[in-house]
Amino acid sequence: MKNINSYRKFKRNDKEVNPDGEYILYWMQINRRLQYNYALEYAVALANKYDKPLLIYESVMVNYPWASDRFHAFLLEGMKEHLHELKDTDVNHYCYAEQEAGTVEQSFYDLAENAVAVVADEYPVYIIRENNEIMADEIDVLYISVDSNGIIPLGITDKDPYSAYLFRKVMQKHFLEAYTHPPKKDPIDDLENHKKTKLPDGFEEKYPRADKILEDIPGFISELDIDHEIGITEKKGTRQYALGKLGDFIAHGLSRYDEERNDPDADAASGLSPWLHFGLISEYEIVKAVLDHQPKGWDLDDITPNNGKNSGFFNGDPNVESFLDEVITWREVGFHFAHHRPDYDQFESLPDWVLKTLSKHQDDEREWVYELEEFAQSKTHDEIWNAAQTQLRQTGIMQNYLRMLWGKKIIEWTKDYRTALDYMIELNNRYALDGRDPNSYSGIFWCFGRFDRAWQERPIYGKLRYMTSDSTRKKLKLDRYLDKYGSQKSLL
Ligand SMILES: Cc1cc2nc3c(=O)[nH]c(=O)nc-3n(C[C@H](O)[C@H](O)[C@H](O)COP(=O)(O)OP(=O)(O)OC[C@H]3O[C@@H](n4cnc5c(N)ncnc54)[C@H](O)[C@@H]3O)c2cc1C
Structure with missing residues (x-):
């Protein structure tokens, strides 16, 4: 029987390893940690198999979608932590923070030229999904992505689960086996070859190490061509x-x-x-x-x-x-x-019953209609909604229950459903520190009925589950929350 962790590995191209290469390259793209990381563990195993050193490459692009001070600072703080952690060790770790768009991509191709093989993080959404699909084809050595995202390996399911109940059944079947084959706490401890990696000629001049930059993260960020309106929060990305x-x-x-x-x-x-x-x-x-x-x-x-x-x-x-x-x-x-589902972020990916009911209600009259920036600046008529949006804009997070109400009301207060979906994706991913995640799309599309069932039919919502601010106010304790993020402060 196959070991459960073999369902975490995805061969991304049909190239071979290059035994004459200098190192195994681990491209740490999203699971930015040195502990409990199956991808890093697999990279170490490959390095041992070919008796090569390991090179951990961590980079930050400048032009990723929704790039802003908020996300950049969070990412760079994590990088800085690794730099300090590995400073006095013989682990080969290279950090690069791009100033000119396109150089991360080029630097990766340059590093891949000297590699025995490439190991990368498997991730099903956002630019990481695209990187794994496109960049693997452009290099001449084996490219494997490894899923270190959750407990149940992505390769275990053979199609998209349409409900949490269905997925929970799969989870219950495999949980014990997966949980008892955990990732190693410190996979780097197993590395056998500790030689210093030989980087491609001129690499360090072309792509200077980020070490200096990381000593003054706000200063570095202020010079970049990214969105400076979305400010750094007090939460540290470490x-x-x-x-x-x-x-x-x-x-x-x-x-x-x-x-x-x-x-x-x-x-x-x-x-x-x-x-x-x-x-x-x-x-x-x-x-x-x-x-x-x-x-x-x-x-x-x-x-x-x-x-x-x-x-x-x-x-x-x-x-x-x-x-x-x-x-x-x-x-x-x-x-x-x-x-x-490569169409995970598309309106058409919604279940048939949703598409049907929304098509029936698309022309229903809307009492309130807001534009994107009115939503963004908490300028609706609804105190609770405005407070939730203010929390998101100012702090980079929003409480879960209010997130559901927030999404449901955008559906109700936007001129049509597709625009509502675009606005939700934009606002979530522009402001939320946890945005651009598979759960961003789970949450947003849940508001549109994904993973849910049909409810009583109503105007605008059709058979989608309905939520109101009035019942939220009755159901939840909100006094301190409204005091902190409530309307007067939100409009300052
Ligand atoms: C419109 C909308 C947008 C959302 N956008 C995001 C997003 O961008 N990123 C994101 O991670 N989550 C998102 N969610 C899901 C959920 O709201 C957050 O995961 C949760 O609020 C995070 O807070 P927490 O870490 O305190 O969660 P806890 O309650 O402490 O739960 C622990 C972890 O479980 C997971 N989790 C909890 N609730 C959910 C849920 N309902 N769906 C999926 N995973 C969950 C998260 O990883 C969370 O960190 C969204 C939900 C909605 C309705």
Whole structure:
């Protein structure tokens, strides 16, 4: 039987390894961590197999979609952390921060010329998906992408799951095997060849190391041709910060998660999505840390497949069960969906029942219609919606329940559905630190009925699930939230 982790590897071209190459090149594109990283682990195994050193290449482009101070700072802080961590070691690590568009791509091709083989991060959306599809064809050596995104390997599903229930069934079948074949904590420790890598001639002059730049991240960013309106937040894009957040969540949020995660005032959710997005922390280590907090006496034998139901699988603390359903099932269903669906971000990818009902209601009269920048600047008539958008614009995050309301109302208050979809993608990915992720598309398309079922028919929404600010106000504790992000402040 195949080892479960073999379903994480994707051969991206039909080239061979070049045994005369200088190094195994690991291109760290999205899972930007040195720990619990299957791709790095695989790169180390290849380096050992061919008795070559390993080169870890970390780069930041300047012209990625929605490039701004916010994302750039977050990315560069993570890079700087690696630089410090590896400073006094013999690990070959090269950081490059582009100033001129196109040079990252060129630098990758230059490095690939001297490589034995290339290992990259598998990722089903955004420019990383395109890089893995297009750039692999342009090089002369083997290019393998490795999935280190979640617990259930992307290669396990054979088609796109259309509901969380369906994916949960798959998850329940494979969880134990996947969880008991974890990524190594420190894969670099296994590296055998510690020689200094020989870079292509002139490489360092052409693509200067980012070491100096990283000493003054805001100064460097201010000179770049990126969106300076989207400001840096106080959240640091480092692994240390993520581990601190995980610790805080386990100490203060986990025991209240099931009951209070939806209340903006309660602060009971983990807040980990930006660090998960940039791969600074692995889903595996979050799941492990949380399972370690099951009640005394609980062990893995207590897990029982439960036909896709969202409780009665982990069989311990209901808070743990509820959190793991979000971080495993709800997080990964979007990864698996996008993995099988290149059209994951297209309106036409919506289920047939949605396309049918929306086509029937496309000409329904809208009482309120806003343009993109009115939404962006929190200028709607609705206090709760404006507060949620202000939180997103100012801090780079938005609380989960309000995110659903936020999306549903954009559908209701935009001139047509396709424009609403474009606005949601734009606003989410422009402001959210966790944006441009498979879960961005899960969440946005969930508002349009993906992974959901038909509900009672209404104007504009058709059979889509409906949400209102009034019921949100009754259901949730929002006083402190509105005080912080409410209308007066939002319009300043
Ligand atoms: C319109 C809309 C847009 C969204 N955009 C994004 C986005 O850009 N990036 C993003 O990561 N998530 C997005 N989500 C999903 C969800 O809102 C966030 O993952 C969650 O709010 C993150 O907060 P947290 O880390 O405190 O979550 P927690 O409740 O602490 O959960 C832990 C982790 O589980 C995963 N998770 C939790 N809830 C969901 C969910 N409903 N769907 C998928 N995964 C989930 C996330 O990885 C999260 O970090 C969106 C949802 C909606 C409705």
